[in-house]
Amino acid sequence: MFDFSFTEMLLAGVVALIVLGPERLPKVARFIGEWVGKIQRLATGVKSELTNHAEYTDLLNIKNQVQQTTQEIREDLRDFEEKIQTKTEAWKNLPEQKTPADFGVDEHGFPIFSGSPNTKSQIWQVKSLKKQSMSRKRDMRPRHRTTPKLRMRK
Template sequence: MFDIGFLELLIIGVVGLLVLGPERLPKAARTAGLWIGRIKRSVAGMQREISAQLEAEELRQKLKEQERKLDDSVNQAKRSAEQAKRSVESIAGTPNKGNGGQADSTGAQSASAGQRLDDAVDSAARASSSSASASTLSPAPSDDTASSEHKDSATR
């Protein structure tokens, strides 16, 4: 921080000895040392708090990005499942005119397949929402440097 050499310290000591005298100089030096120590500790504490806040903000941004990606993938899965359901319904909705009774059994099978597809879409939505809530509860750092920095700050 300051580039003070031995000569500067010697000059400060001699001036302090002349101004304060030999009786008050040790007490003044002790008081100055205590104040310098307090200042250093408070500056170090502020630096730790700032770095912790920056790290927390970075983790929040990563978490939001992961949540957005998860939401996008869930929405894409829902769209593809709904598209598959519509295609099944369109196949079931056009009866086969030449087979008569066979069209009814195909329609019943398609309705059963449509119900199973609805159930699969609902279970996928529930699974993705539960995994999204689990990821918000315990975010994990993505790189090793962030975890090692966190361990270092925890040990201090």
């Protein structure tokens, strides 16, 4: 705050001792110390109030930004909802359904032949749907083969 050197403070102390006298000097020094302490506490209180006010305004700005972004998100969601409602129905976009005839069987699960089968062996050569799916699953599995271990003589 104020820049006093040691010699200036010593000179002020000597002048105060001469003017006030040795009896009143401790009382005056205590009184001045109390007032300096009060002024310092008042200054720190004002500083803390100013920082609190600055933090409060920052928080208000953040709150306003959050409210604006939430409002924008709500508007975007409303627009998206309107777009979804104006789209065509979902079942119109589905691919065409497959029938059992596409898999080579009739409605009851019996195989369909292009011609009349001559023998029983031709009838039993057609795989059922379950066997077809099982063979597809088996073909899709990764094959684990053991690698041969090489042995070396020492």
